[in-house]
Amino acid sequence: KYFSAAVIPGDGIGPEVMEVGMSLLQAIGDIHGGLSFEAESFPWNCRYYLQHGRMMPEDGLERLRPFDVILLGAIGAPGVPDHISVWELILPIRRSFQQYVNLRPIKLLRGLESPLRGKGHEHLDFVVVRENTEGEYSNMGGRLHVGTPYEMAMQNNVFTRYGTERIIRYAFELAQATGKTRLTAATKSNGINHSMPFWDEIVKEISLHYPNIQTSLIHIDALAAFFVSRPEAFDVVVASNLFGDILTDLGAAVVGGLGLAPSGNINPEKTYPSMFEPIHGSAPDIAGRGIANPIATIWSISMMLDHLGERELGRLVLDCIEEVLVEGKVRTPDIGGKATTQEMGKAILAQLYRR
Amino acid sequence: KYFSAAVIPGDGIGPEVMEVGMSLLQAIGDIHGGLSFEAESFPWNCRYYLQHGRMMPEDGLERLRPFDVILLGAIGAPGVPDHISVWELILPIRRSFQQYVNLRPIKLLRGLESPLRGKGHEHLDFVVVRENTEGEYSNMGGRLHVGTPYEMAMQNNVFTRYGTERIIRYAFELAQATGKTRLTAATKSNGINHSMPFWDEIVKEISLHYPNIQTSLIHIDALAAFFVSRPEAFDVVVASNLFGDILTDLGAAVVGGLGLAPSGNINPEKTYPSMFEPIHGSAPDIAGRGIANPIATIWSISMMLDHLGERELGRLVLDCIEEVLVEGKVRTPDIGGKATTQEMGKAILAQLYRR
Ligand SMILES: CC(C)[C@H](C(=O)O)[C@@H](O)C(=O)O
Ligand SMILES: CC(C)[C@H](C(=O)O)[C@@H](O)C(=O)O
Helix, strand or coil: CEEEEEEEEECCCHHHHHHHHHHHHHHHHHHCCCCEEEEEECCCCHHHHHHHCCCCCCCHHHHHCCCCEEEEEECCCCCCCHHHHHHHHHHHHHHHCCCCEEEEEEECCCCCCCCECCCCCCCCEEEEEEECCCECCCCCEEEECCCCCCCEEEEEEEEEHHHHHHHHHHHHHHHHHCCCCEEEEEECCCCCCCHHHHHHHHHHHHHCCCCCCEEEEEEHHHHHHHHHHCHHHCCEEEECHHHHHHHHHHHHHHCCCCCCCEEEEECCCCCCCEEEEECCCCCCCCCCCCCCCCHHHHHHHHHHHHHCCCHHHHHHHHHHHHHHHHHCCCCCHHHCCCCCHHHHHHHHHHHHHHC | CEEEEEEEEECCCHHHHHHHHHHHHHHHHHHCCCCEEEEEECCCCHHHHHHHCCCCCCCHHHHHCCCCEEEEEECCCCCCCHHHHHHHHHHHHHHHCCCCEEEEEEECCCCCCCCECCCCCCCCEEEEEEECCCECCCCCEEEECCCCCCCEEEEEEEEEHHHHHHHHHHHHHHHHHCCCCEEEEEECCCCCCCHHHHHHHHHHHHHCCCCCCEEEEEEHHHHHHHHHHCHHHCCEEEECHHHHHHHHHHHHHHCCCCCCCEEEEECCCCCCCEEEEECCCCCCCCCCCCCCCCHHHHHHHHHHHHHCCCHHHHHHHHHHHHHHHHHCCCCCHHHCCCCCHHHHHHHHHHHHHHC
């Protein structure tokens, strides 16, 4: 089999971790005779923006469209406002390609310790299903009375039945398919009194079709606290765009940090390419030093393999990450070692060849 | 001196913890000859709603208006949607009385251990200044195409220059007055592209007047992660209504739980009464069992004393809480003991009489 991958290394540490990602694609072809990736790299990032006045060419989306998958490093650089770099690259991809599921495992890998006292692997293993196309990230809104004391900004959160149903249904289906019994939906219907009660209604409606799954609606404030105090209470968590964003960075912190956390921006129907990316940003503070952790990228590629139907291979890649962590000899600084990005990547690739 | 307090015990564990609160007001009068409280109790809660079809009488706000302060237990009960109980009681009070500052200390008390490995008292001592009157809790919005597949809900986030400036200025003033050097503003201007860039602009404008304070804007997702990975990085955190809500529940979790976390809804100009309340909810699951932790309420009363200018007394109350915790004999179940609400309250009151 043959898959095509569009690779957007991006800014800051993005290219550094993506270099490891590219070697991994190569290695997969090497060890698995019947599978290969053709990767094409796209130089769309903040430097590109400063040269061309846009984050990607006018036909950027059309050029990505034919690929099976997209791999993204990280986007964002000092000097380019985030609401430009993100709104002209990441968000248009997520939306145009109907990647309405942002899948983010919160799992403490073997070999690592949680910063939470008394919480081990058995307490930290769940998945967050984040809505990825609407909600609080709507780009609808604006300002009035600019430059006067009466100036104001308005931002609209838009929740459609269509968009809400499909993400909640996906979360229930995922719970069912993976034999999980508990689904938690993040809400804030006590404070946010139009969109969130609507969200709650749809959660309740859909839950009726899944009588074997125990459904709870928990306010985002309490839920954030529970991620610290009782993370073992969760199997599948479904959340709006913003709430999912917050919960998954927090989740990453409780399982050892952003250097590890992967994500998939998934179009479940496979009508369009899905995109896989580490959830960390471009980290300008450590960019160029070659010390970023490539595990989030490697794990994202493992999720990509799952998505492509190569579950065994996906599992193997994740196993190799864990085996190297258990051995404990090679670690980047964020997880307590002194290894470089390249050394960490090589150790995992070596493990892959050994298996 | 004489102060008047309107007391709204509310629902669930609210009345249980507020009973301790009332004894504390009494005790303060006893030990401090020159000070007394006249407390009047108001039975406005979900039971009241079920009887009268509203959370408080039509002239409820007028009746609260003359008091120096308001003490609230907790609001919310199964059977009454939160967006009613909250929107007809707590939120109108916060808004009508221009309690635009929601002040929430995140501080690990002596005698307690953080659930975060390796984080002690020296790492966990900051304050969150939450905007309390506008932003994401705007009640502006609605639905369209109800009952069709095209149904949608819209919710407007409203950020005014007036509302944003006053909360950010308050946060800087607080930092300055308390000798703190770092101010962190929560944002999400990379994803939320109208209101949050506006917020950022105002933070930057105001920061120019405080050259001695080191100001950072951090995205809410990263900030939530930092509350776990490096809470020692914060002195004063200023956040919008929703972000402050999420951060403070999370903050409560990292310093030992919601049973401890106090808050003040403050009208700094003292034109209107300010309101003090534990940040926990009515906790229907443990209501009626007499095991709720009254410390959040007692600490809220300590904050109330600060607000009334009785800082020494406020400090004394907080000291007594800590002394009882350090002794460690009396603890409610949420902090690892077997004491009842009453026993916990009595131990702290006894300490107050001893001092
Ligand atoms: C009850 C609810 C609306 C409220 C809020 O979100 O403001 C509560 O969570 C709080 O933090 O005081
Ligand atoms: C860059 C930013 C807009 C983005 C988001 O909030 O979606 C990032 O934080 C993420 O989680 O992928």
